[in-house]
Amino acid sequence: MNFKHSLKTATTGLTTNKSRSFLTILGIVIGITAIIMVMSLGNGAQNLILAQIQGLGSRSIAIVPGRQINGPSDVAASFYNNSLKSRDLEALQKKINVPTLANATPILTTSETGFYKDQTYRLTLYGMSPEAQEIFDVTTEQGNFFTAEDVRGLAKVAVIGSKTKTELFGDADPIGKRIKIKNHTFVVVGVIGEKGQSAFINFDQSVAIPYSTMQQFILGIKYFNRIIAQADDSKNIDRTVNDIAATLRANHNITDTEKDDFTIETQVDLADRITVITDAFTFFLLAVAAISLIVGGVGIMNIMLVSVTERTREIGLRKAIGAKDKDIMFQFLLEAVTLTGVGGVIGIFLGSLFSYIISILIVRFSGLAWQFSFPYSAAIIGIVVSASIGLIFGLYPARQASKKSPMEALRYE
């Protein structure tokens, strides 16, 4: 029996009972739609997060206090959050220690309210050094960034983000104006142009002040929340990381690398970790979608069994005029695969359409730089999975059909 004719027979069989065929494949359509959406939206979310991380630059290295938790015994170590201090920064900045280091800035963060006249604004206050301009690629739109001199002198100067500016000053020129944060008065020396969210720092809604000022007057601490360093070339990342680790160990008198009281993260590490998390989440959702496919497959099997019984006479006739068991088996298998394959194609179309609509809505209502991408891999998986379901769940009914005796089949009324 040739393939072309079998396919024609299969499609005739399915189109004669359109509404039943449609209801039968609905489960498959829903399952494949869900899979496409999960994979497409999962991809979109992952790309969005990765793009933000990469916004920090591939040369960036984050040094955070405490040890990465790898087991119960490390939980205590994670509390050593005061291990990074000024002398560490100074040691790192010495060429002899880390020759490939281009820039480094400590980072201190807190949430504060800024006051200007009768205006208030809840902002994120960052303490950093002027090197942050290089590292985060920020430029001042008005005025200038504070200087190393300001850091040394614990100067009460502030560089404000674009949103902070409009919230506190409206259209007025903020340079030279005084804002109040935690009962200290800061002179605005610069305004950073609109930048958007970049690697966990949103300059737009922030105020940046010298880190020393922040330690002394705002937080009253001697340590840093983290240090962000930058290698002179992305090729030198590994070397820079090793030199930083060695320098910090020497500074902290650590001989056993297992007992490090700091953690160094590169953008690559961070991206990998985010990928693992989003992949796990996507996988979990896919597992849920897969259940609907199994349910759909059982529906296919059920309907195919009914169809085999209904068409007992046809099977008998075909056998009487020369069809072999394998011909009948192939005919019914092809019918099941065609059924689920069509369901898969509809599912891929609907899944892509919904993902596209959702991506448009995300862009419109959240302003995120979300990008829709047609999930080619998901589409291929969708086709393969739906056809396989037809094959798996069609096998039993097709076998039942092929085992019918031609005589029994002709007698069936």
Place this chain on the structure above:
Amino acid sequence: MNVIETKNLTKVYHDGKTETVALKDASFSIKKGEFVAIMGPSGSGKSTLLHVLGLLDIPSSGSYIFDGRDIGSFSQDELADIRNEKIGFVFQAFNLLPRTTVLENVKLPLVYSKVPESEWDSIARKAVESVGLGARMGHEPSELSGGEKQRVAIARALVNNPQIIFADEPTGNLDSKSGKNVMQIIQKLNEEQGKTVILITHETSTAEHAERVIHLMDGAIDSDKRVENRLTPDDEYLK
């Protein structure tokens, strides 16, 4: 030359604990080109005999030589091939595929044959024309009368140019006029094309088209004799 030779052909059905002997020690032979009617009351084993002779069912015991070959040694697939190449079936209930055109219905045996697809169309068209339904080629069975349906079934039985035609009560579902017309076609196939015809019927008038009648009673052959006043296709009563 005998196309069918049976010896002590027996078929026993098992249904749970009960055992039914549907065919008992049937021994006979049918020559190539012969037109044989098998008669008998219902339950006499006619259908069982036809199923066994038509290779749709396997005898419980006894031997069956079909076209010079002992069918006892054949696999299911080989039997399917023989059914496809050498046998044509005409059933009481027509057994046409619904929602499938006359032409496609007639083509069906070719689908399972070794005939290349490029020839299917012309062979099937010829077969449909040979039963006088050339104008109905694209119609579906639901648009045809009973007699026309049975003629389509005959065309389907002929399409693979078989040696032997098994007709199981071919006029059973037809009015007498279409029944006679169908019998006329079958008889012509026998006389003009030399096809062996084995006809199952319980109507004496239908059996009179055959040259020989085998009577069955309780699964056994009761009588096997020549038909004396045989009807010819051109007989007056047919008109």
